[in-house]
Amino acid sequence: MDPVYSHIDANKDRFINLLGEAIAIPSVSGDAAQRPSVLAMGQWLVRQLERLEFSSIVERNPGTQELQGVTLALPPVILATYGTDPSKPTVLVYGHYDVQPALKEDGWKYDPFQMVVEEETGRIYGRGSTDDKGPILAWLWVVETYKALGKELPVNLKVCFEGMEESGSEGLDDIIKEEANNYFKDVDCVCISDNYWLGTKKPCLTYGLRGVSYFMLEISGPAKDLHSGVFGGTVHEPMTDLFHVMSKLVTPQGKILIPGIYDDVAAVTTQEDALYSNLDFSLADIHNATESETTIHGSVRDTLMHRWRFPSLSLHGVEGAFYAPGAKTVIPAKVTGKFSIRSVPNQTPERIAELVKEYVEGEFAKLKSRNTLKFDAPQGGKAWVADVNSWNFVAARSAIEKVFKTSPDLTREGGSIPVTLTFQEALNKSVLLLPMGRSDDGAHSTNEKIDTLNYIEGIKLLATYLEEVAVVTKE
C-alpha cells in the first residue's frame, strides 16, 4: 500500500482544499432558504463523480416536502458505481452531503462556512468537516488515488449519498428498499462512515446502536385551563395525575420500573464483556462532555454498558403546561407528558409499547382520577447489532491495524442511526460503521472540526479497508 499512502500524503493539501470547497457550500437541509445550497452541493458531488469516471450516476428524486411554509424539492439521493467486475466483491458506502445549521454568532471561532486549518493543532474547522463531508470525500479521494496511480480498485464500489440526513432522511428508506434488488443487487457489504471514535486517541469500529421508542401520555380533564384559586382543591388536576404516573417510570438511578421491560434484554456474554476492556474512555470524558459530575455508575464498563447495551428511559417534557419564566397559577386542562426508551437487542418496539401501555394505564387507574388518559406510541425503532466476527468487521479491523498500528476499540452508540437498520434489513448484508472523526469533533455543535490526521489517515484507512475486503472475501 506504500504508493497509495505516499500519493495520499503528497495530495494532502489538495484533499484539504477540496474539503474547503465543499464546506463553503452551506448545504443546511433544515433551512428552506438554504435548499438551493443543498442542491448545489449535490451537483458539486456529481461533478466529482463524473470527473472520477464513476458509471451509472443516478440522481434519485425523493419528491417534495413542506418546510417553513413552502413546498421544496427534496435534494437527490446520489447513486454511482465504480467498477462492475463480477469477480470482485461490491462494497456500498453511504454518507450525506447536507449539514446542521450554523451561525458565526452561535459561538464559532471562525466563519462556519469558510474552512480554517489551524497550523498548531492541525484542526480543519468548518460546518460539515467531520459530519459528513470529510468522510464522503475521503471515499472519492481513494478512487482518485487509484486512478492517479493507474492501479485497479480491489473491489467494485457503489456510493449512496443523501442530502437530508440532518432532517430525518426524508424519502431515503423508500429508495433503499426500491433499489435493494436493482441498483444495490450485487452489494456484498455496507460501510457507513458517519459516527465518531469513542475518545480522541484510538480508532474504533462500531457494531451496535440502540433503538428508540417514543411515548406520549395525554391526561385531560376540564375543557379549558382553570384558575387554581377558583378550582384548586375541588377538581382532579391533570398535572397531578401526570406527575404521579411519570414518576413511576424510572428511578433516579436509571432503573426502569416497567415490569417485564428487561426480560428481552440479551445477556452479556463473556466475549462481549471482553470488548469493554481497554477502551479509549474514562469517566472524565463524560464529566467533560456534560460539564458536571452527575454520572450514575462508578466504572467505565458500567457506564458504557448503560449507554450501549442496556435500555434507558428519559423524561423529556410536558406539552400544555406552563413553561415560561415567572409565576402563573394555572391548572392546565390537558397535558401531554413525553418520554422515550432507548432499546437494545432483543427488545422489539411492539413488545416495549405493549408493556409501557399496560403499566401506564394500570398506574393511572390506581390514581382513581376522573380525568382521562390517552396513551400514544408514535415512534418505535429497533436496536441494531452486528457480528464483530463477520468478514466485513475483520477487514476493517485489519485495515485499522495497518494504518494506525493499533487494534481498534469495538464500540456501540447509545443513539440510533436509522439508515443502518434500513440497509441491514433491505439488503440483508453485513453493515459496518467505520468512523473517521473523533468524539470531540462537535458534529452538531459550534466549532465543528476534523483533525488533519483523522482526515488524511482516514483516506488511507478507507483504501486499506477496501483492500482487506478483497482479501478476506477471497479466503
Added chain:
Amino acid sequence: MDPVYSHIDANKDRFINLLGEAIAIPSVSGDAAQRPSVLAMGQWLVRQLERLEFSSIVERNPGTQELQGVTLALPPVILATYGTDPSKPTVLVYGHYDVQPALKEDGWKYDPFQMVVEEETGRIYGRGSTDDKGPILAWLWVVETYKALGKELPVNLKVCFEGMEESGSEGLDDIIKEEANNYFKDVDCVCISDNYWLGTKKPCLTYGLRGVSYFMLEISGPAKDLHSGVFGGTVHEPMTDLFHVMSKLVTPQGKILIPGIYDDVAAVTTQEDALYSNLDFSLADIHNATESETTIHGSVRDTLMHRWRFPSLSLHGVEGAFYAPGAKTVIPAKVTGKFSIRSVPNQTPERIAELVKEYVEGEFAKLKSRNTLKFDAPQGGKAWVADVNSWNFVAARSAIEKVFKTSPDLTREGGSIPVTLTFQEALNKSVLLLPMGRSDDGAHSTNEKIDTLNYIEGIKLLATYLEEVAVVTKE
C-alpha cells in the same frame, strides 16, 4: 328609601348609557398601546367626580413601568371625598377603571368596546361592564341620586379608584400605606365591589379569601441539554428527579402530603358550618364551568370548603423542559418545577415556605441524585377572613334583605384579591366584599356582561348599604 329607588329606576337608561360611555374607552392596562385609553378613562372619572362635586380630588401618580419594551406612565390612583361631617361614619370604597384585554375575534358576539343591551335577556354586554366599571359607576350614581333628590348622604364617602388592577396593581400598595394616616385617616370601614355572586340567583357577601404561596424547584445537572441516546442511562437526569419530588406533594384527590401543612388550618366551627347550608350553588355549576365531571368531592359543602377554607396545592408546569408539539429526545439540563399552595387562616406564608422547603429538600435527598436542587419561594400572600358579625357585614346583609328580599349567601373566594388584605392591614378597619355581578358574567372572558337587574338593583344596594352603615354605627 322609596324616593331613592324611584329616582334610580327613573334614571335606568341614563345610568346604562353612562356605563356605555365608560365601556367605549378601551382602558386595557396590560397593553402598552392602550395606555392612553387607561389615562383617558381616569380623566373621564375625574370629570364625573368634579360634576358630582366630590372634594379633595387627588390623582396620585404611582410612577412608571416598563411594558412591552417601552417606559409608560402608570395610570393615576384617583382619590376623592364626598362629605366630611365628623358626626357621620366614613366609608372608603375601592374599585378599578382598567379592564382585561378583549378582541372581537376572540369569540365576542358584539364589539367588546361598544355596549350592547340585549332586550330579551336584559344583559348589558361590553368589556368592563361587570369588572369593574359597572360597580365603580354605581357608587357615583348613588351620590348623583342623593344630590338630585336634595338628600344628604348618610355617610362620608371616600373613593379609591385604580387603573392597574388587571396588571398587578403596580404602585397601589405603597399609596394605600402612605395614605393610611392621611387621606384615609378617618375611614371607618372599607367596601370593595369587585367580585361576583356565588351563583346566578342569589346575592352574597364575601368574607374570606385564600392566600397563595408560589414555589419553584430548580434541579440542575449537566451544563447543557444532553442527547438521550448518548447519555440516557448514564447520568442523573434532572427531569426524573423533578418528577419524583413533585409527585410527592399532593395526591390525585387533593390531599397535600407535606407534613404539618394542615396544623395551622382553623377548625370548622358550628357557626361557620351553618354558612354552608342553602348556598346558591350545585355541583352542576362546577361541571358547567369546567365542562367536565372531574370534581373530587360529592357534595356542595365539601366542594366549597375545599375551594374556600382548606388549602390546595396545584402543579403548574416545568420551565426548561421540552414543551412544544412533536417528539424530541432531549435530556433537559436544568428544569424548574412550579407549584403553588392556596392557603387559609391561620396559615402564614413564612411557615408554609418553611414546611415546603424542609419536605422538598428531604424528598430530594432521598433520591441520592448527584444533581443540584435550588428551592425558591418567590411569593407568599396571606389568606383573609372577616368577622361576618361585624357591623360592616350586618349593614350589608340588612341592605341586601331590603333590596333583594332575601338573605345573602355568605361566601368566600378560593383566589386572592390582594388589595383586600392591604386595606385590612394598613387601615385596621373592617373590609367587606360586596359583589354586584353574577358568577356567569365572564369577567375575564369573552362576552363579559352585567345584567340590568344587577346593575340597577346594585345601585340601590350600595345606597341602602350606606344608609345601613349610618344606622348600625349609631346604635
